[in-house]
Each structure stands twice: as structure tokens, then as C-alpha cells.
Amino acid sequence: MSSGRRGRISDDEINELISKLQALLPESSRRRNANRSSASKLLKETCSYIKSLHREVDDLSERLSGLMSTMDNDSPQAEIIRSLLR
Amino acid sequence: MAFKRELLKNLILGLRARAEACAFEDMSLQERKRAVKCSADVAMAAARGAAAGGARTRWPKAILAAAGASSGISPGTCEARRSRCKRVVRRCAGTCMKRTRGAYYAAAAASSAAAASSDVVARSLVRRRTMALRKVIPGGDTARDEAALLRETMDYVVHLRAQVDVLRRVSAAVQRSTTLRKTVKDELKEGTSAKPALYPEQAPCSPPPKSPAWRGWRQPLIQHCALSLHFLVYYVPLAPNQQSTESETG
Numbered sequence: 541m542s543s544g545r546r547g548r549i550s551d552d553e554i555n556e557l558i559s560k561l562q563a564l565l566p567e568s569s570r571r572r573n574a575n576r577s578s579a580s581k582l583l584k585e586t587c588s589y590i591k592s593l594h595r596e597v598d599d600l601s602e603r604l605s606g607l608m609s610t611m612d613n614d615s616p617q618a619e620i621i622r623s624l625l626r
Numbered sequence: 627m628a629f630k631r632e633l634l635k636n637l638i639l640g641l642r643a644r645a646e647a648c649a650f651e652d653m654s655l656q657e658r659k660r661a662v663k664c665s666a667d668v669a670m671a672a673a674r675g676a677a678a679g680g681a682r683t684r685w686p687k688a689i690l691a692a693a694g695a696s697s698g699i700s701p702g703t704c705e706a707r708r709s710r711c712k713r714v715v716r717r718c719a720g721t722c723m724k725r726t727r728g729a730y731y732a733a734a735a736a737s738s739a740a741a742a743s744s745d746v747v748a749r750s751l752v753r754r755r756t757m758a759l760r761k762v763i764p765g766g767d768t769a770r771d772e773a774a775l776l777r778e779t780m781d782y783v784v785h786l787r788a789q790v791d792v793l794r795r796v797s798a799a800v801q802r803s804t805t806l807r808k809t810v811k812d813e814l815k816e817g818t819s820a821k822p823a824l825y826p827e828q829a830p831c832s833p834p835p836k837s838p839a840w841r842g843w844r845q846p847l848i849q850h851c852a853l854s855l856h857f858l859v860y861y862v863p864l865a866p867n868q869q870s871t872e873s874e875t876g
Contacts, residue, residue, distance in 0.1 A: 557776040564783050580748070583755035586779060590762050593786045600793040601663035602655075607800045608641070609650050609658065 558582055565589055629673055629785065633792050636669035668693045670789045671764075674781075685782045688765025 558579055565585055644650075644661050653661065671686035671693075680686060760766035760775060763782050769775040 553773055554776070557773055557780070561776055561780055561783075564780055580751040580755045583752065583759055586783070587755070587758050587762050590779075590783060590786065593783070593790055594762075596790050597663060597666060597786075597793060598659075600790065600797055601666060602659045604793060604797045604800065605650070605655070605658035605662040607797060607804060608645075608662070 554579075561586060629677055630788050630792050632673035632676065633669050633789060634796065636672050637666055637792065637796070640665035640669055664693055664696075666789060666793055670785055674785050683778060683781050684765035684768060685763055685778055688768075692764065 562582055565582075566589065641662065644665060650658055650661075667689050671689035674680045674683065675686040675690070756772060756775065759779060760769065763769075763775070763778055766775060766778060769778055
């Protein structure tokens with residue numbers, strides 16, 4: 541990589557970050573990439589993982605919004621939450 | 627743990643503010659879902675921004691800026707926070723944008739010119755994946771370089787997982803207490819004794835299967851219901867999973 545910007549980023553630093561990122565990914569993809577830490581594969585796995593997390597947030601939001609519509613503002617739960625946050 | 631607690635607090639405050647501005651019952655299913663998702667993202671971003679090291683990350687500011695730009699509902703406190711965030715993001719984006727985009731493309735062009743063919747293929751693949759990653763991370767396109775992008779990615783993944791966990795627990799808690807509440811309410815109706823002040827009048831719902839054992843446990847059950855969320859938030863140890871989310875989010 542050329543340095544047209546302040547500070548040169550070494551390959552070592554990139555490799556270290558890549559291996560740290562690999563440690564964050566789910567167990568299954570870690571096993572798949574056990575022997576080869578190919579950067580592009582890892583980036584692809586990371587993208588798919590983040591997209592799957594986004595989908596999960598979407599589903600949970602849908603579920604929570606459905607549940608909340610049956611919950612009223614004066615319910616004991618809301619009162620508890622209010623008292624917890626005071 | 628502190629991050630999840632902060633996220634939960636922000637989430638609840640955000641949802642209440644939205645509900646006060648526009649009742650959930652008046653929203654369509656899609657609008658409701660979008661409102662909850664936006665509240666969750668803003669809660670996550672605000673919690674991260676307030677935590678140690680949060681100022682160094684870009685994705686929280688990007689989320690807050692996007693939320694501020696797209697939101698049509700503006701409760702008073704949120705509006706002040708959003709306009710502050712907009713100013714911060716604008717300042718940051720203004721100085722960063724010209725520098726990073728130019729530097730990034732110049733570096734990419736230079737590196738592809740100098741490399742051998744197989745290297746070129748590998749690098750172009752990495753570049754393509756990096757561009758894809760930038761699209762997926764909020765504020766990813768303003769990241770200085772690959773190292774910064776990778777650091778943002780790691781930070782974002784860790785906190786995104788925490789958000790998923792909190793949402794899951796909140797959904798489960800609301801589901802449990804809604805079910806419990808309906809059961810207890812029906813039992814109270816049956817008992818015809820003075821209703822406790824906690825329970826306001828509500829539309830009747832279909833009674834669950836009756837069990838004599840419930841009657842003797844009414845009072846402790848109400849208390850249990852009240853405490854369940856309290857326990858959830860403060861006393862239930864957040865189970866360590868394979869990726870050790872706990873140690874990362876603290």
C-alpha cells in the first residue's frame with residue numbers, strides 16, 4: 541500500500557486487525573477459515589454477518605412493536621421501567 | 627453490561643418519547659416497526675457515544691445523523707440532541723470527506739499500477755469487499771483507511787450484537803409480563819375483590835385456562851410480575867456466549 545496520507549499503515553497492523561476481526565465472527569465461519577486467513581474472504585464473511593445481525597434487529601423490532609401495541613402506557617411494567625430510570 | 631444497561635435505558639426513553647408524539651396504535655405495522663428499529667439504533671449509538679472511547683468511533687455519529695435527518699417526529703429533548711449531533715457530524719464530515727476520498731482513491735490507483743497481475747486481482751477483490759463493507763457500516767464511507775475501517779467494523783459488530791441481545795431480552799420480558807398480566811387480571815375479575823391500584827380498566831380478553839393454584843398466589847404473583855423486569859435489567863447475569871460479548875462491551 542502506498543502512503544499518500546499521513547502515517548504508513550503496515551501490513552502487520554492490517555494482519556493483526558484482520559485476525560482480531562476473525563475472532564469476532566461466529567464460530568462456524570471461524571472453523572471454515574481456520575487454515576487460510578484470506579483477507580477478502582474474511583471481509584465477505586464480516587459483511588454477511590453484519591447483514592444477518594441487521595436482519596435480526598429488523599425481526600426483533602417487528603416483534604417488539606407488535607407486543608408494544610398491546611401494552612398500554614399506564615401498565616405496571618411502564619411504571620416499573622419509569623421507576624428504574626429515575 | 628454497562629453498555630447494555632445504557633442501551634436499554636435509551637431504548638425505553640426513546641420508545642416512550644415516540645409513543646407520546648404519536649401513539650403506536652395510530653401507526654401502521656411498517657411505521658411501528660421502523661419506529662422501534664430507529665429507536666434501537668439511536669439508543670445503541672447514543673450509548674456508544676457516551677461510553678469510554680465512543681468519541682473516537684464514527685458509526686454512532688453516522689447513525690444519529692441519519693436518524694435526525696429522516697425522522698418526522700421530533701419530541702423536544704430528542705430534537706436538541708439530534709441538532710447537536712447534526713452539527714458534530716457536519717463538522718466532522720466536512721473536514722474528513724475531501725481528505726479521505728481523495729487519499730483513498732489515489733492510494734488505490736497507485737497500488738494497482740505498481741503491482742503484478744495476480745496481486746492486482748487479489749487487491750481488487752479486497753478493494754471490492756472493502757467497498758461493500760463501507761456500505762454496511764454506518765459512516766463507513768468516511769473511514770480514513772483500511773485500518774480505521776477494520777477498527778470501526780470490530781467496534782460496530784460488538785455493539786450490534788449487544789443491541790440484538792437487549793432487544794431479544796426486552797421482547798421476551800414484555801411477552802412474559804403481558805401474558806402474566808392477562809392471567810392475573812382474569813383471576814382478579816373472577817375473585818371480585820377490590821382490584822389493586824396497579825391495574826387500570828382494560829378491554830376484556832379471552833381468559834386463559836383456570837387453575838385453582840393461581841388464587842392463593844395472587845399477591846406474590848403481582849409482585850413477581852413487577853419484579854421480573856427489574857430482575858431482568860439488573861440481576862440476571864448476561865450469559866457469556868462463545869464470542870465473549872461480555873468482556874468486550876463491559
